[in-house]
Amino acid sequence: MVLYCHSRKKETWATLAKEFNAGADGVYRAEAVLKRKWENIKKREKESYANSLLTQTHKETVNTSRLTSCMQKYIKIIESDTENM
Numbered sequence: 454m455v456l457y458c459h460s461r462k463k464e465t466w467a468t469l470a471k472e473f474n475a476g477a478d479g480v481y482r483a484e485a486v487l488k489r490k491w492e493n494i495k496k497r498e499k500e501s502y503a504n505s506l507l508t509q510t511h512k513e514t515v516n517t518s519r520l521t522s523c524m525q526k527y528i529k530i531i532e533s534d535t536e537n538m
């Protein structure tokens with residue numbers, strides 16, 4: 454199962470890089486570069502989300518409208534991935 458997931462992830466990143474580079478006007482990005490950028494975006498968004506939680510009182514609910522659009526898309530991706538498992 455782990456090997457299948459790893460293989461599937463590599464294929465997905467290869468496809469993503471191919472599609473990105475097809476639409477990029479002369480700018481080439483390797484799979485590793487795109488993946489690192491994605492990991493950095495996730496890290497910043499998680500930190501931002503955690504900081505927003507820390508600034509709220511414990512009685513308040515989390516206001517998801519304060520999340521950036523990137524983080525909202527990330528949450529949707531994660532939710533759809535977990536539904537498919």
